[in-house]
Every structure is written in C-alpha cells, then in structure tokens.
Amino acid sequence: AGEGRRMGEVKPLVKLLGLTLLERTILSFNEAGIRKFYVVVGYRKEEVKKHVEEIRKRGIDVETIDNDNWKKGNGTSVLAVRGREKKFFVTMVDHFFEKDVIKDFIENVGRRNTLLVDKEVNRVFNIHEATKVKLKGSKIIDIGKELKEYDAVDTGLFFFNEEIFEAIEEAMEEGNASLAAGVKKLAEKGKIYGHEKKRGYWIDADTKEELRIAEKLILKSIPKKEDGIISFNLNRKVSLKISKWLCNFNISPNLITILSFLTAIAGSILFYFGKYVYTALAGIIIQFASIIDGCDGEIARLKFLSSSYGAWLDTILDRYADAIMAVFVTYNGWLIYRSIIIWFLGFFSLLAFIMASYSRKEYELRYNKKLESKIDNLSKRDIRIFSIFIGSLFNKAFEFMVAIAMLHHIVIAIDLARRRK
Amino acid sequence: AGEGRRMGEVKPLVKLLGLTLLERTILSFNEAGIRKFYVVVGYRKEEVKKHVEEIRKRGIDVETIDNDNWKKGNGTSVLAVRGREKKFFVTMVDHFFEKDVIKDFIENVGRRNTLLVDKEVNRVFNIHEATKVKLKGSKIIDIGKELKEYDAVDTGLFFFNEEIFEAIEEAMEEGNASLAAGVKKLAEKGKIYGHEKKRGYWIDADTKEELRIAEKLILKSIPKKEDGIISFNLNRKVSLKISKWLCNFNISPNLITILSFLTAIAGSILFYFGKYVYTALAGIIIQFASIIDGCDGEIARLKFLSSSYGAWLDTILDRYADAIMAVFVTYNGWLIYRSIIIWFLGFFSLLAFIMASYSRKEYELRYNKKLESKIDNLSKRDIRIFSIFIGSLFNKAFEFMVAIAMLHHIVIAIDLARRRK
The missing domain is CATH 1.20.120.1760 (CDP-alcohol phosphotransferase transmembrane (TM) domain)
Incomplete structure (x- = not known):
C-alpha cells in the first residue's frame, strides 16, 4: 500500500533519474517482492490517477483509492485502506530505500505492527526534522519529533495490521489525524515494534536539495x-x-x-x-x-x-x-x-x-x-x-x-x- | 544400516567395477544422503571387518556389528541393530539400485515401515526367485515367494522403525528367523507399506550371471x-x-x-x-x-x-x-x-x-x-x-x-x- 504525501507540487509525478517518484517507489517494492499496491490520492488526484493507470498498464497490480479527507492529515490516507487489506506496508513517495533495506524489512516482519528504524541517529540527514523513536527492546515506547531522549529515527516505512485503524481514529477523536499520532497511540498500547535498518541507504527527501541527495545515493548504489x-x-x-x-x-x-x-x-x-x-x-x-x-x-x-x-x-x-x-x-x-x-x-x-x-x-x-x-x-x-x-x-x-x-x-x-x- | 547376505564366497568383498560390493552399497547410499552405516557381520567376519575399517578411514561413518546367530537366518542381523537406531534402512550388498531410485525412496519414507516395491513385475529378472508383494492401496497385505496373486515385487530395500524387532522375534518363536518372515508378520498387522520404485534400475544379483547384468546396468546408467x-x-x-x-x-x-x-x-x-x-x-x-x-x-x-x-x-x-x-x-x-x-x-x-x-x-x-x-x-x-x-x-x-x-x-x-x- 502506498500513500502520497501532498505538498505544493504534485510530488508523485516529480521525475528523478528517468522515473517519477511514484514509479520508483512502486517498482522498488515490486523488486523486493511486493505484488499488490494501493495509491491513496487526494491533492490533484486526476493527474495522479492517470499516471497510476500508465503504471498499471505495464503489468503492476496497482489501484488508486480516493481520500477526500486528505487535508485533515495523512492518517486519513491509511484509514482509506480499511476493508481492503488486513496487513499492509505503508510508505511515502518521497522516501527512498536501498533494495536490500526493503527486502530485509519485508522478509522479517511478522504479524505485529512494525516500523523500520535507523539506530545510527548521528548519520541521519536533518535530524531536527526527523521523527525520533524511543525503544525498549524491540518495542516502541515513545515516538515524536520533539523527543529529547531517543534510540532511533523513524524511516517512514511501516508494516501494519488492522490495529492501526482504531489507533488513528482514537488520535482523530483527540483532534490529530496524522499517521504519526496514530502510531503514537499504538506505541502507548505497546502494540508497535521497531525493526532495525540493515546496511544501506534511506532518505526522506522533503526538499529539492534532499531530492538531489537521494539522486546521489541511488547512483552510488548502482555499481556492482x-x-x-x-x-x-x-x-x-x-x-x-x-x-x-x-x-x-x-x-x-x-x-x-x-x-x-x-x-x-x-x-x-x-x-x-x-x-x-x-x-x-x-x-x-x-x-x-x-x-x-x-x-x-x-x-x-x-x-x-x-x-x-x-x-x-x-x-x-x-x-x-x-x-x-x-x-x-x-x-x-x-x-x-x-x-x-x-x-x-x-x-x-x-x-x-x-x-x-x-x-x-x-x-x-x-x-x-x-x-x-x-x-x-x-x-x-x-x-x-x-x-x-x-x-x-x-x-x-x-x-x-x-x-x-x-x-x-x-x-x-x-x-x-x-x-x- | 547394512546387512550382509552370506553365501559360499565372501560377497561383501567381491569386486565389481573397481569397488567391492560393500563399498558400492555404502557409497551409493552415502551419495543419496545417508551418513551413518552399520555392517552386520557373521560369515568370515574378520575379513569383512578389516575391509570396513578401510572404508571408515576414507571418512565414512561406518561400524560393524557382530551377529553370531547369522546361521539361523538374516532376521537375526536386523535384530542386531536393536538399541542402536530407532529408524533405519536395510539393504543387502548384492542388491543394486540406481542413484535416483535410492534418493526417491529416502526422501519419501515417513515414520512407517516401508518396502521399496517394483510394480513392473513383468520386467523383473528371474521372477520365480523374487519375493512377491500383495498391496491394498499402499499397505502391504501379503508377502512371500509363493504368492499366486501379487501386485509388485520386493526389491530388498527397507525402511524400518522399532516395530520390526518384535515382528522378527514373533517369527523366530514360530521357527523362522528370516527377515522375510518378520516382514510377513508386519504385513499381517497392517504395519508395513510399499513405496513404488521410481524410474531407474534395481537388481538382486544372487549369481555370477546376475552380477554381470548388474555391471551392465551400472555402466548403462553412467552416460550424461x-x-x-x-x-x-x-x-x-x-x-x-x-x-x-x-x-x-x-x-x-x-x-x-x-x-x-x-x-x-x-x-x-x-x-x-x-x-x-x-x-x-x-x-x-x-x-x-x-x-x-x-x-x-x-x-x-x-x-x-x-x-x-x-x-x-x-x-x-x-x-x-x-x-x-x-x-x-x-x-x-x-x-x-x-x-x-x-x-x-x-x-x-x-x-x-x-x-x-x-x-x-x-x-x-x-x-x-x-x-x-x-x-x-x-x-x-x-x-x-x-x-x-x-x-x-x-x-x-x-x-x-x-x-x-x-x-x-x-x-x-x-x-x-x-x-x-
């Protein structure tokens, strides 16, 4: 399951190294073994839907899901998957992961809610903007941007079971419809775990500069x-x-x-x-x-x-x-x-x-x-x-x-x- | 587990295509994945033991077991394994099986007593001498040389659990210490099954002529x-x-x-x-x-x-x-x-x-x-x-x-x- 984060531009359609960000996200998870994709669309959704249709024609099993509440927060995009899948992965088109990182995560999640976390916190780009994670063993006990003490950083790659839907709804009732708030609810219940990132790059590219860094990381990973x-x-x-x-x-x-x-x-x-x-x-x-x-x-x-x-x-x-x-x-x-x-x-x-x-x-x-x-x-x-x-x-x-x-x-x-x- | 059938000559030591019959038997089962061997010795046992020691030195885990009752019947040789293994294969040095036949049998036996049977009865050499098998489904319901109606022929390759020991003892009490009599007891109790031989040769070589046929079959199986x-x-x-x-x-x-x-x-x-x-x-x-x-x-x-x-x-x-x-x-x-x-x-x-x-x-x-x-x-x-x-x-x-x-x-x-x- 994929979920688009919306910004001033139509991010899924931004081109990088010959592919749109949406194509790269879907194809990199497809390469790692994922065979069914959902793209949750809101902002300028007709353009995105048209592009998804092109990807679909190339033989990838991908559907779009409308999320008319997208403005409320990205938790609503995860809620949109309800009724379609009981277990699914969630990522954003502006998050990039090396092939082996995705493969390792996919192969090692069980049935529990799991977040891919990076423990090498001093090597993370733009640590101020990053969502921090506090762990106890492999259990996530706290999560948020403002954490003072933390063991790892949220990479933005999740595996969820149905418990996430309820958690997001609880957070929405308290007035916060973000996925982060839903995940925090799961953490409070002790229902989400961290999986440590394997050796390989990942980057959350929010800005054009970070997109250039992502490009460099991708190119650097290519040689045999x-x-x-x-x-x-x-x-x-x-x-x-x-x-x-x-x-x-x-x-x-x-x-x-x-x-x-x-x-x-x-x-x-x-x-x-x-x-x-x-x-x-x-x-x-x-x-x-x-x-x-x-x-x-x-x-x-x-x-x-x-x-x-x-x-x-x-x-x-x-x-x-x-x-x-x-x-x-x-x-x-x-x-x-x-x-x-x-x-x-x-x-x-x-x-x-x-x-x-x-x-x-x-x-x-x-x-x-x-x-x-x-x-x-x-x-x-x-x-x-x-x-x-x-x-x-x-x-x-x-x-x-x-x-x-x-x-x-x-x-x-x-x-x-x-x-x- | 291997068991030597005794005749006028020291059969395990007979040479065929550069190997003794004992070497060929052990090495062909070793090639198929068996890693522990017992050679039950009786007739001219010192010569056989010396040869087993040579095989042992080449890195095969093989032991000899003395069977001083060997003259009573070959069931006593299987009894000699008691206390050493709870599940084991039994074959004789003068039985030859193609690699794939052994592999298929080894990979497909479960925990039940199983005999490898050949259903192509009209292609068996010397059918008069062969032990015939009557099947009901995969269960063996009767076995013996004199059977008038039969579905298959006993190839002489067995897989046994501990039930065989009791069956042989029962047969011995009735005065027959042969393995065949023990197997017949198992069949009467519905405790032995037939596994159909996969495509590939097998032969029971009792005579010098049959040994020449075995040689031909082995040579014929060599080309790629x-x-x-x-x-x-x-x-x-x-x-x-x-x-x-x-x-x-x-x-x-x-x-x-x-x-x-x-x-x-x-x-x-x-x-x-x-x-x-x-x-x-x-x-x-x-x-x-x-x-x-x-x-x-x-x-x-x-x-x-x-x-x-x-x-x-x-x-x-x-x-x-x-x-x-x-x-x-x-x-x-x-x-x-x-x-x-x-x-x-x-x-x-x-x-x-x-x-x-x-x-x-x-x-x-x-x-x-x-x-x-x-x-x-x-x-x-x-x-x-x-x-x-x-x-x-x-x-x-x-x-x-x-x-x-x-x-x-x-x-x-x-x-x-x-x-x-």
Missing part, C-alpha cells in the same frame, strides 16, 4: 561489487554520468548493449590500418566503448529493467567484441613484425580473454558460489581493454595485449591450482 | 543426458569399455583429465607439419583424446569420486585443448593457402568453439536452468572434434573446422534470437 580496478576508479565514474543523462530518454538497456558492441567493433577495425593515428584512435574508441558498456546495466538497475536476457546478451556480446578486438590488434602486430608467431600469440590472447571469464562462470556453476579471488581483478574486461588502450597510445597495442593476456592465463592457472584439494 | 550425437553413438560406447577396464586401477579421474588433455595437444601439434600422413594421424589422435575425455567423468561416477573441482578442471582443460587444436589446424590451413584470411578464419573458429560452451554456461547462470535446445547438439565438443577428425582424413582439417565453427556461431545466434522477449 565485482567491479574491477579500472571500472571502479574510472569507467563507472564516467558511465554513471552518462547513464544519469541517458535514463531520461526511452532507450532500452539492450539497445545500449548493442550500441556499445558496435562502437567496440568500429574501434577495433581501426587497428587494421596500422598507422599510428588510427591505432591511437582505435584505442580511444575501444576504451570509450568499454565505459559505455557499463551503462546498459546501470540504466537497467536505475529503471528496474534488469532481465536475465539482458545480462546474457551483454556478456555474450562482450566476448564477441573482445574477440574482434583481439583479431584486429593481432593483425596490427602482424603489420609490424610480419612473423607467423604473431598469429600464435593472437590466439593465445583471444583464448585468455574468453577463458578468464569462462573459468569464473564455470566455477560458479560447479561450486554454486562466486569465485572469490583478489587476483581476478587482473583478468577482467576493464583492465584488459584499458591495457590495450594505453598500449595503442604508444603504438604498442599488440605487445600490451599479449602482456595482459599472459597475466590472464596466469590468473586462471593460479585459481585452478589454489582450489585443488 | 546432455551427451551430443557423436558422444552418444560413438564416443561413449568406446569410452565406457575403457572406463570399465581403467576403474580396476587406482587412477584418479583428474589424472585421466590431464592425460586426455596432453593426448589432445600431442595430436594437435601434428597438424603443424602439413604433410597428409601427419594430418590424418593428428585427426585420429584428437578423436581418440575426445573419446578418453569421457573416461574421467565415467570413472568418477562409477567409483563415487565426482567433485566440483574435477568437473571445473575438465571443462577448462577441454577449452584449452580446443584452442590449441584450433591454432594448429589454422597453421595447417595457412601452409596450404598462405593467405592472411586463414588466420582471421582461425580466430573465427576458436571463438566459436569457446563461445558455444560459454553461451550455454552463461544462460544457465542467468536463468538458473539449463538451455534446452536441440540444435545445441551441433555446437558441442563431440561433433566439433569429430568434424575435424573426418576433415583431416581428407586433408581438409581447416575447411571442416571453419564449417563446424560457422555452425557453432549460427547455433549461438539462434539461441540468442529465440530467447528474446
């Missing part, structure tokens, strides 16, 4: 753990900037995969001519292609478009791109040395490039876990292409390729030797 | 479902014969992996000379290496030595062998055509050989299931090497290699295109 050295320190920094821009357009990640592949091929072909200026240009282009090769995955993750097919296609095309690069760099070396040995070394290099990845995949299939090995950073695509790029600037693309290929083979051999019983 | 056309129709037939012989020696599967790899390299190098007789010989040797490449897995499965590491090593070395073959076959083509195009086509071929396998592995990782595709038979190692072998006989190894490589790339492209949403 397995990123190699060059990828982490160089490629990602550039590709994230490109992705941030690209995600505003309706470009599919698979199209970017293919464009990056074609760019790599175009660059590789320039190695064919053998003149320094072409070779250097080839190096620059393949390095550029290597950078934008990160954008497909980034945009997929930013816009919740990840697919098994996309990941498969990307990996296969990467290997084909590597092979085409290897053959043209080898030809480039042949033009210089005119020795048949060059071709043997070319095979040696191509083999290294594919096998480095193959060996890791095969390990994962056989052992059912990733191959954890620090030296693997020396046999990944980022460093492979970066080496050839640097080599090409010195008109030594072939030599650099063979050197990095040798390193790849050594890494494969060490990985194999290490895991012998 | 994913075997390609050439592998299924040619390579396996030869490799199983070699494995049947090799498994009598103390050779590790990984050693065979390495020997097959070295054989493939030796064969590949012969392509370097360019003379027909060398080329043809090279083709024969790589085809031979391709055949013995099956033996490592076969021996691992025959002797319960399968390991993740072995599978990983085998796959990586196969790819390296393919690459070395590709480079020498390309050189062979270069000697004939002396055109640089040959080297480009060589890269094209090497890429195909590795990517055919890579694409399948990557699919499996991304989709968490195997890529089911009939055309994949055209891009497997067996057909790849067989094509080059045939080509080399016509002194056209390079041409055949490029042709099969082209086929590989087409298969990869079709697989990718088909799975697009």
